[in-house]
Amino acid sequence: MGLFDRLKQGLQRTTQQLVNQFDDIVRRADAPEARSRDVDVETAEALEEILLMADIGVGATSEIVSAVTKRSRRGESLRELVKQEILRILEVPTFAAQSSAASVGKPHVVLVVGVNGVGKTTTIGKLANQLKREGRVPLICAADTFRAAAVDQLQIWADRAGVDIVRAREGCDPAAVVFDAITAGKARQRDVVLVDTAGRLHTRTNLMNELDKIRRIAAREVAGAPHEVLLVLDATVGQNGLAQAREFTSVAGVTGIVLTKLDGTAKGGVAVAIAHDLQLPIRYVGVGEGMDDLLPFSPREYVDAIFEEKW
Numbered sequence: 001m002g003l004f005d006r007l008k009q010g011l012q013r014t015t016q017q018l019v020n021q022f023d024d025i026v027r028r029a030d031a032p033e034a035r036s037r038d039v040d041v042e043t044a045e046a047l048e049e050i051l052l053m054a055d056i057g058v059g060a061t062s063e064i065v066s067a068v069t070k071r072s073r074r075g076e077s078l079r080e081l082v083k084q085e086i087l088r089i090l091e092v093p094t095f096a097a098q099s100s101a102a103s104v105g106k107p108h109v110v111l112v113v114g115v116n117g118v119g120k121t122t123t124i125g126k127l128a129n130q131l132k133r134e135g136r137v138p139l140i141c142a143a144d145t146f147r148a149a150a151v152d153q154l155q156i157w158a159d160r161a162g163v164d165i166v167r168a169r170e171g172c173d174p175a176a177v178v179f180d181a182i183t184a185g186k187a188r189q190r191d192v193v194l195v196d197t198a199g200r201l202h203t204r205t206n207l208m209n210e211l212d213k214i215r216r217i218a219a220r221e222v223a224g225a226p227h228e229v230l231l232v233l234d235a236t237v238g239q240n241g242l243a244q245a246r247e248f249t250s251v252a253g254v255t256g257i258v259l260t261k262l263d264g265t266a267k268g269g270v271a272v273a274i275a276h277d278l279q280l281p282i283r284y285v286g287v288g289e290g291m292d293d294l295l296p297f298s299p300r301e302y303v304d305a306i307f308e309e310k311w
Contacts (some may be wrong), residue, residue, distance in 0.1 A: 005293055008305040010287025010295075014268030015306055018054045022079075024051070024309070034237060039069045039078065047082070055238040055307075056264070058275030060089055063109035082304050086272055093281040105223030107139070107185040109191045111214065113252050115234035116199035119260035121150055121233050124194050126282065126294035127159025127258075128308040132161065136191040141181030142167040143174040143214065144198045154196055160291060164188065174198065175213040182221045195226070208251045215253075219275055230283060231273070232258045240266035245278055259297075260286035271302065 009016075020129040025046050032130050039047075044065050049107060051061040064085045079209060112127075114120045124140060131138045142151045142156045148170045158165035166181035176234040178195055185193045195218075198210060220227035231254040248254055262268050262285050 003298075004301050004305065005288055007285070007291050007295055007298075008308065009261040010293075011283065011302070011305045012276075013263070014054060014264040015308070017266040018050060018306060019308070020268070021050050022047075022082075028202075033238070035075055035077075036073065038071075038073060039081075044069050047078075051269065052209045054269030055273065056086075057239060057242070058278060060086075060272045060276035062102070063089070063276065079307055080130050083307050087299055087303050089272055090275045091303065093275050093279045094189060104227060107182065107190050107222065108227050109182065109195065109218045109225035110192060110228045110230060111195045111211070111252065112199060112258075113197050113211070113248050113254070114199060116147075118200060118232045118234040120232045121153045121196060121260050121261060122157060122289075123284075123286065123294065124154065126197050126286070126291060128158065128163045128194055128253040128298070129161040129285070129291050130294055131192055132163065133256050137189075137266065138163050138192040138194055139181060139185045139188065139190040139289075140165040141178055141193055141195040143168055143177045143181075144196050144250055145172045145174050145177060146198050150199075164190070173201070174210055175217045178214050179217050179221065182218065182225075183288075185219075187194045211252045221276055228256060229254050230256050231280075233258060233270075235259050235262045235268060235270055235285075238265070238270050239268060239273065242273060242277060245274060245280070249278060249280070254280060256281050256283035258282075258286070258294075263287045268306070278284050281289035298300050 007090055025043055029043050043290060048061055048065045068081045069086045083248050086173055089112045112120060112124050126137045128140055140163055142154045145168060151167050157167055166184050168177045181193050229252050231245055231248050257280050258270055259282055274280060285297050287293050287295060
């Protein structure tokens with residue numbers, strides 16, 4: 001099964017909620033007698049309701065509906081107009097991220113952040129596997145030293161992916177583990193160091209101080225590090241994930257999003273809300289529990305998968 005088909009399968013629940021009602025609106029709006037006219041108020045209101053139900057968010061929905069109603073259709077399908085506007089929102093932060101993604105030093109250091117329970121540890125294992133498939137050699141750093149279970153779970157995923165892991169005993173200074181991992185990465189000529197960080201500390205100040213120390217150590221050891229900070233969000237929590245994203249962005253300097261459990265929700269539209277509200281790119285999406293079920297995010301394939309024609 002190709003990447004598009006796997007993404008489409010992962011988005012089935014979102015598509016089922018969105019498309020059937022959307023198709024009814026499109027049928028009316030694209031009727032021969034209506035296709036040359038601007039989108040009317042009734043259609044705009046129905047479109048707004050559907051987009052909000054898919055968790056696309058108030059801001060993004062308002063922008064999409066406003067843009068569609070202001071455009072002269074010139075015979076264009078309502079489906080294509082909506083797809084174009086969503087694609088425009090998704091592609092802006094993605095393009096910006098691609099423009100600044102080049103690493104200055106090696107290894108390429110990636111911090112992975114997020115609250116406990118979103119699938120952060122499994123994401124790191126899958127990401128390591130994805131990087132190996134791309135021909136790069138990663139190393140995993142277990143810097144969440146506050147939870148022994150997290151380190152043990154990460155060891156299992158590292159073994160499954162067939163990659164090295166640097167770990168320390170419970171309670172060690174996370175920044176010291178990051179230093180050891182980067183040192184090992186250099187010595188072993190690894191291409192990427194994936195750093196697992198603590199999901200939640202007692203206070204925001206503790207979290208900020210720990211991440212700041214990790215960033216300082218990484219920058220001291222490798223030019224330009226950390227080169228990426230990926231925030232893992234659970235798609236099933238929908239709009240609540242935006243609050244998490246804002247918090248971590250202010251603390252950790254997030255550069256991209258990994259959206260997990262996309263196959264378990266009808267709220268897959270939250271990807272659009274994230275891109276619109278936070279101006280952050282979606283880098284990867286999780287569409288299952290298997291090792292290969294972390295996919296690079298393609299805005300166009302995402303939009304095509306959700307709005308695939310049923311008639």
